[in-house]
Amino acid sequence: MPNPFEVVILRLSELGFFSFVLPFMLVSAVMYGLLRKSRIFGPPEKNVVINSVVALSAAFLVTASPVLLGIRIEGALSAFFLQAMVAGLIAIVTLMIVGFVFPPDLPKLINEKFKTGFFSVVLVAGGILGIILLVTSGLLAVFFPPGTGISALPEDAISIGIVFVFLIIGIIIIFGVGSKRGD
Numbered sequence: 001m002p003n004p005f006e007v008v009i010l011r012l013s014e015l016g017f018f019s020f021v022l023p024f025m026l027v028s029a030v031m032y033g034l035l036r037k038s039r040i041f042g043p044p045e046k047n048v049v050i051n052s053v054v055a056l057s058a059a060f061l062v063t064a065s066p067v068l069l070g071i072r073i074e075g076a077l078s079a080f081f082l083q084a085m086v087a088g089l090i091a092i093v094t095l096m097i098v099g100f101v102f103p104p105d106l107p108k109l110i111n112e113k114f115k116t117g118f119f120s121v122v123l124v125a126g127g128i129l130g131i132i133l134l135v136t137s138g139l140l141a142v143f144f145p146p147g148t149g150i151s152a153l154p155e156d157a158i159s160i161g162i163v164f165v166f167l168i169i170g171i172i173i174i175f176g177v178g179s180k181r182g183d
Contacts, residue, residue: 083137
């Protein structure tokens with residue numbers, strides 16, 4: 001006998017809840033927040049309607065793209081969020097363990113050691129992690145549908161390209177951080 005939660009999830013999937021409603025809600029909320037924060041249309045208190053209309057329009061366009069491109073997005077999105085949550089939990093547990101082992105003034109010590117270069121290293125590491133999650137979750141097929149762009153290349157060419165990108169980023173980090181610290 002199927003689990004009641006299984007039945008509900010399968011029914012919601014049949015109705016398009018995971019392929020349309022949740023991506024629509026996510027994109028509209030993120031777009032609205034970005035429009036309020038960037039203040040493109042002026043003070044957010046005076047332009048609530050404009051921000052809402054632009055965010056809803058962008059969300060409708062994003063929701064329509066999987067249908068127009070013929071892509072199933074819900075599996076890739078759920079895999080992406082699961083992997084991102086696991087990566088976040090690993091980071092939190094690592095910070096907890098570091099907090100137990102190292103002295104209490106660790107943030108000040110790290111700030112003194114790395115100065116401004118540490119933030120750029122964390123930013124680049126987060127970007128690399130995001131790219132890895134994008135590729136491993138299957139969301140790359142959303143940006144490059146099968147038969148076009150990067151997906152038309154052989155897998156060896158893609159792997160070699162990714163290795164070269166990581167090497168270039170590593171060289172930029174090594175020489176960029178070294179020159180900022182005055183070494």
